[in-house]
């Protein structure tokens with residue numbers, strides 16, 4: 464969190480701090496969109512855009528580490544992205560492994576912890592194993608938490624949560640009377656994570672595309688036409704700067 468806030472009072476609770484303007488978002492979620500259009504503009508196949516997207520991931524992870532962001536959640540593959548041609552899906556699902564093969568040592572030396580959210584069971588084994596290896600290797604790191612949303616879809620997540628919750632109610636581990644928003648959140652893939660403070664979507668579209676519908680209830684949104692492979696630290700810092708100007712009221716005054 465930024466220490467440059469003139470009125471920052473260290474004695475204030477974390478909760479009241481969250482209501483103040485002027486700080487770095489603790490959790491940033493990004494919809495990394497525009498890879499296909501980036502490639503098409505250059506007369507390249509769409510998959511060239513996905514490969515180039517990795518360089519933007521590297522830049523933004525570095526920027527997030529520098530800015531002391533605590534959690535960065537990257538929308539990498541949605542439950543709807545299976546509708547794409549198999550050849551494209553295959554390339555996208557090989558990218559986590561390709562990325563980690565090259566960058567895991569650097570991520571480890573930067574104290575980054577890797578995590579994943581989504582319906583991982585339906586991914587190819589090589590994708591799952593690469594991610595699981597990185598999760599295991601970075602488990603004790605306490606710097607930036609880098610979450611990959613893989614085969615993630617919010618509706619799938621909510622239904623999955625309801626099914627798990629129903630099982631717990633049946634086994635009397637949970638009673639319907641004590642069920643509240645906080646308890647429900649524990650059944651989501653994002654269990655234990657604070658909700659995103661800032662959502663960034665690149666690529667010009669202004670929609671959520673089934674991303675974190677529950678968790679984004681009070682998140683600040685920032686959209687840019689810049690295509691993901693062109694997204695740079697400069698734009699990332701611009702988003703952070705605009706976030707600092709926002710006043711979050713959470714329904715209050």
Ligand code: IPE
Pocket residue numbers: 495496497498499500501539540541544555666
């Ligand atoms: C985002 O880029 C990456 C994934 C969805 C995996 P797109 O592939 O959606 O790029 P556009 O939106 O077609 O340009």
Ligand code: IPE
Pocket residue numbers: 494495496497538539540541544668670672
């Ligand atoms: C959202 O982008 C999914 C990811 C970035 C992984 P899409 O390109 O799939 O979203 P739509 O289809 O334009 O809504």
Ligand code: MG
Pocket residue numbers: 496497498666
């Ligand atoms: Mg897209």
